[in-house]
Structures are given as structure tokens and as C-alpha cells.
Amino acid sequence: MVSKLNILQNYYHIPLEDQFTFTYDSHKYYLTNKPFPFYFQKYISLLQINPFKIIDNIYQQKQSQGFILYQLLNIPTDIQKIISISLIPLEAKTINDIKKEWIQYYESILIYTSLNSLEYQIIYYTLFTLCQLSIELLNHYFSSSTTIPCSLQHQTIQSIEDIYKIENIILDLTVHDLLNLYLNDFITLQQLEHIFNENNLTSKELQLLLCYALFPKTCLLYYHKDNLIQKRKRLMKYNKKLSSLILLLQKYIQIPLFNWIK
Template identity: 75%
Template sequence: MVSKLSILKTYYHLPLEDQFSFTYEDEHYYLTNKPFPLYYQKYISLLQINPFKIINNIYQQKNSQGYILYQVQSIPLDIQKIISLSLIPQETKTIKEIKKEWIQYYESILIYTPLNSLEYQIIYYSLFTLCQLSIELLNHYFLSTTAINLSYQHKNIHSYEDVYLIENINLNLYIHDVFYLYLNNTITINQLEQIINEYNLTSKDLQILLCYALFPQMCLVHFHEDSLTKKRRRLVKYNKKLYSLILLLQKYIQIPPLKWIK
């Protein structure tokens, strides 16, 4: 069976790894002999764009022993459309399932973490407390059988390219993109409030947004690779964004006292 590595070397003169996607000279590519996944085709169809250009091989042919090389194109970021699509339900997950996943996630990162200094302990227990609080609020607002919508979301959104990368799209809680666009300063707190009103987000929507925001995944995902200084800065930044979000959500839903977050 011919390998992707062989195809890249023979037909494109690209000495790259044998993998589905790769970056070469700051451009992102997909090499595949199969159609794109159905969930991805559906998402691109909903966006009503074609973010790919087929690259001819050195023989000026599109097909290389059944493989086609696609290059991701520079398409302007339509934040409104991304947000709109992110709120369209595709599947559901129960609160019980969400709690189980969150608990397993933070335990896998924090439980066996050595505490080397007092400041390290403070950061550790701050994150642990946020995790616990997010679970407690899920219990406070919802029944374990309550169904929460999932939709097409992005692991990261920092540039136009992030929107169209297949490996960056998954099914997640429908408020994920809205929260992360706010968290990475793509939208402001005022724009977030406009989204709340424009899309008529319900109390249930805002309650799950709060619970999701309290779960400090952005800090946890970098926890072991960050230096102590980065851990502290990341947590301080996170808490500031969280505090502003809580002040906003208090206008729409009842929130138990969270005065320690500042």
C-alpha cells in the first residue's frame, strides 16, 4: 500500500511526515484519498463557503494515485456566522454525563500533581476549587437527567485558519465558542451581552454558560507545561475575565455569592 509520505515526496517534493494534515511554509494542507468527514462536510455546508484549493502535483495533475492535496484558503472570519452556527443543536448530553467528564478531566490533571511551594499550592487549590464549584453549580441549576445541547464548536479560535481545520472542530457544549471568543478577546463583554440579547439566550443557556466558564479548562490544559509564573498569570487573567462575566450574568440569572472570585 502506498504511504502518504511517499505521495508527498514523489508527487509534491514535500519531505513531510506521513500524516493527514500538516503545515508547510506557514500554509495548512490536507492530503487524503477519502472524502472529508461527514460532520465536517455538514459544517462547511452550513457556513456556505469552500475553504480549500486543490493543489496540482509536479505533473500538473490533481490526483496522485488516488490522493488529493488540499490547501486551506484565507477566508475572512465571519464571527456572527460562527456564533450563529455554534448555537444550532446537533446532539445532546445529560448533566450527569457532563459532570462525569469534567471530574475525570480535572482529576487526571490535578490529583497527582506535586505541590512544590506555597504559591504553587495556592494556584493548585484555586483551580481545584473552581472545578468543584462548577460541578456544584451544575447540581444547583440542573437535574442529572437534564439534556444540554451539543453543536459544532472549535477547540481554538485565534485566526481564520482555526475555523476551517478539521482537527479543530468537534461536538461540544453549544456555548463553548461564545465563551472562548470572549476569553481570547475576540469579542468584548459588551458584544457578549449583545449576543445574549440578539439570540434570546434563555436562563438555562446562561446557567450552563456560567458553569462552563467556572470550569477552568484553559488553565488546566496548560497546567503541566506552564512555569509557575505562567500559571499565576494565566489564572489571574482567567479570574478577571470570569469576574466580568459573572457581573454580566447577574443581570439575567440568579447566581449564588461568588465574592472570592476577583
């Protein structure tokens, strides 16, 4: 079996570890002997751009024992285009499926968490309550058989570099990217409202956005990596952004009076 490490060293004179993607000399690279994942191909097709160029090896050949080295180009990021693509439905899932996924997700992270201090307990129960509330709100707005559209989304958007990560394109709820762009400060609350109006988002979509926003996935995603200080900061930022979003959504949809929504 050919090692990616050997390919990089022997054909490109790049002394790096064997990785899926990597950075070398300030450029992002991707070495593979397989086609791009289907969702990524579809995403690039919708963007109508090619974010990569093929790098010739030291023998001026495109392939090295079946492997191709791609370099990520510096392409201006069009946030509006990303949002437009994220709102194009491709498939659908039921509310019942969504509830099962959310419950399995938060239980897999929180159920075996050690609570060795009062502050850990506060953070834990805050996240757990938000998870429960998001499920309760799904039940309030939708029946279990209601179908919800899914589209091409980014698993995470922490930086501009995440936009074109090959392994980062997934199929998820159409509001996924919209929420993450807001939570991670790529768009402001005012821009978010403009997107609501410009794209004529329906009450159903905004209700789903609220449910998804209450599900604290951005905090859960890094729960086991963050130390206590990082957990606290992440949760404080999330709560602040969530409160502002709820105030905005109250202009468009009716929100029931829960203890956490005032």
C-alpha cells in the same frame, strides 16, 4: 503502506515531515486519502463555504496514489456566523453526563500533579476549587436528568487558523465557542452582551454558560505544558475575564452567593 512523506516529496516536491496538516511557503495544507471527518463536513456545509482548493501534483493530477492535497484559502472570518452555527442544537446530553465528563477531565489532569512549591499549590487548589464550584453550580441550577443541547464547536480557538482546522471541529455544549471566543479576546464583553440579546439566549443557556465558565478548561488544557509563569499568567487572565463575565450575567440570572462569587 504509502507514506505521506513520500507523497509530498515525489508528487509535489514538498520536503516536509509526515504530518496531518502542515504549513509550507506561508500556506496551510492538508494531505489525506480519506474523506473529511463528518463533523467538519457538516460544519463547512452550515458555513456555506469551501475553505480548501485541491492542489494538482507535478503530473497535473488531483490524486497521488489515492491521496489529495488541499490548500487552505484565505477566507474572511465571520465571527457572527461562527456563533450562529455554534448555537444550532444537533444532539443533547444530560447534566449527569456533563458532570461525569468534567470530573473525569479535571481529575485526569490534576490528580497526579506534583506540588513542589507554594505557588504551584495555590494554582492547583484554585483550579481544583473552581472545578468543584462548577459542579456545585450545575447541581444548583439543574437536575441530573435535565437535557442540554450540543452543537458543532471548536475544540480550541487560540487563533483565526483554528477556525478551519479539520481535526478541531467537535460536538460540545452550545455555549462552548461563545465562551472561548470571549476568553480568547475574539469578542469583547459588550459584544457578548449584544449576542445574548440578539440571539435571545434563555436563562437556562446563561446558567449553563456560567457553569461552563467556572470550569477552568482553558487553564487545564495547557496545565502540563505551561511552566509556572505561564500557569500564573493564564490563571490571572482567566480570573479577570471570569469576574467581568459574572458581573454581566448577574444582570440576567440569579447567581447564588458562593465564596468565589462576590
